[in-house]
Amino acid sequence: MTIILKTEKINKYYNNHLVLKSTSLIIRKGEIYIIKGKSGSGKSTFLSIIGGLEYPSKGKVFFENRSFYDLSDNEQSQIRGKSFGFVFQSFQLVPELTVKENIELPISLLNNLDKKLDVNELVNELDISMHLNKKPSYLSGGEQQRVAIARALITCPKILFADEPTGNLDQETSEVVINLLTKLSLRYNISLIIVTHEKGLIKQPHYSYRMIDGVLKMETNDD
Ligand SMILES: Nc1ncnc2c1ncn2[C@@H]1O[C@H](COP(=O)(O)OP(=O)(O)OP(=O)(O)O)[C@@H](O)[C@H]1O
Numbered sequence: 001m002t003i004i005l006k007t008e009k010i011n012k013y014y015n016n017h018l019v020l021k022s023t024s025l026i027i028r029k030g031e032i033y034i035i036k037g038k039s040g041s042g043k044s045t046f047l048s049i050i051g052g053l054e055y056p057s058k059g060k061v062f063f064e065n066r067s068f069y070d071l072s073d074n075e076q077s078q079i080r081g082k083s084f085g086f087v088f089q090s091f092q093l094v095p096e097l098t099v100k101e102n103i104e105l106p107i108s109l110l111n112n113l114d115k116k117l118d119v120n121e122l123v124n125e126l127d128i129s130m131h132l133n134k135k136p137s138y139l140s141g142g143e144q145q146r147v148a149i150a151r152a153l154i155t156c157p158k159i160l161f162a163d164e165p166t167g168n169l170d171q172e173t174s175e176v177v178i179n180l181l182t183k184l185s186l187r188y189n190i191s192l193i194i195v196t197h198e199k200g201l202i203k204q205p206h207y208s209y210r211m212i213d214g215v216l217k218m219e220t221n222d223d
Contacts, residue, residue: 037211
């Protein structure tokens with residue numbers, strides 16, 4: 001399977017404290033990765049670095065064989081906008097916009113977007129079509145997260161980064177959200193990287209990693 005993103009010995013310091021230690025990972029097209037680990041172990045920092053949101057102190061991130069942080073700011077933001085999608089614990093929807101406007105926001109912000117998914121298909125799949133004209137505050141947490149997933153997928157990104165996507169949801173809703181994330185990523189051949197505390201949420205085949213004190217270790221799937 002094609003390698004889409006690769007990191008080389010990422011180090012990250014915050015105030016002279018080394019939070020990522022020579023951390024490496026390879027992401028292949030259309031595959032699912034899960035990163036678990038204790039609070040403070042460095043998971044979110046690592047996701048931000050591979051998601052193009054934060055410079056490493058040392059090491060490189062290669063996206064489609066190009067060293068991401070050696071690209072110009074403009075090239076970096078083009079890749080972030082068109083090839084990466086993000087889902088966060090806190091949904092991060094714009095409260096003043098309707099659900100439909102939130103979902104279509106990435107499209108309206110980007111020029112020359114050659115590939116995007118059909119909004120109607122996406123909202124039907126995510127079962128939020130009845131909420132399109134509402135503001136996010138009228139929706140439950142699970143519904144808001146499904147809107148955030150639609151917004152992340154609308155550009156048909158190559159990689160979807162999800163940082164604790166179920167952190168604000170109950171067990172049952174978490175399962176629905178994870179099932180949708182994995183199902184849609186597989187359907188559209190999007191690589192999915194999920195950071196989560198929760199065990200046993202993902203039923204689909206995936207690669208499992210554990211972040212231990214800034215070092216990423218591969219695990220067997222039944223850990
Ligand atoms: N912007 C920052 N400035 C200074 N220190 C930071 C910053 N971001 C993270 N850290 C520190 O880096 C370490 C790793 O944090 P990170 O958020 O990556 O961990 P995490 O595994 O994602 O934790 P959690 O599961 O609680 O979100 C922690 O000690 C944290 O305090």
